[in-house]
Amino acid sequence: MKTLTVSVVTPDGPVMEDSFDMVSCKAEYGELGILPGHIPLVAPLTISAVRLKRGNDVERIAVSGGFLEVRPDKVTILAQSAEKPSEIDVDRAQESKTRAESRLQTKQDNIDFQRAELALKRAMNRLDITR
Structure with a gap:
């Protein structure tokens, strides 16, 4: 094959x-x-x-x-x-996800929402492949 x-x-x-x-x-x-x-x-x-x-x-x-x-x-x-899944620190990825979510919920003008959204997507992707 x-x-x-x-x-x-x-x-x-x-x-x-x-x-x-x-x-x-x-x-x-x-x-x-x-x-x-x-x-x-x-x-x-x-x-x-x-x-x-x-x-x-x-x-x-x-x-x-x-x-x-x-x-x-x-x-x-x-x-x-x-x-690879074996290289991912799950605790660190979870902390990144939590941090990005809290930034997105903040209504401050100095928050870069696009950057926070990308950080959230990366953290969620890393967590998804470890499951």
Whole structure:
């Protein structure tokens, strides 16, 4: 059976490289499912989980935006940050979520709501893939 080589890279270096049967991720314009032989594609990613399927097993990686490059036999994810569930500090992610929620509930003019919303999305994404 054909597989895809998947590389996940951040500014800090490579996060993983392995072979998988399918890649599912959320681009800015919708959900993408990539199988071997897919047409070449470049798409911006949102803050979401990337699902990597091999047989009946599914691995997930939390990404905070970036880009997806697809070639017929290789998928490269260039992410601002990427974490495997085992690398996530759940307590710290929960604290980030609580802090972002309290900022969004504040009615002060000096609060950057867009930044707080992004922080909340990142924290929720990190918590979701650890479950």
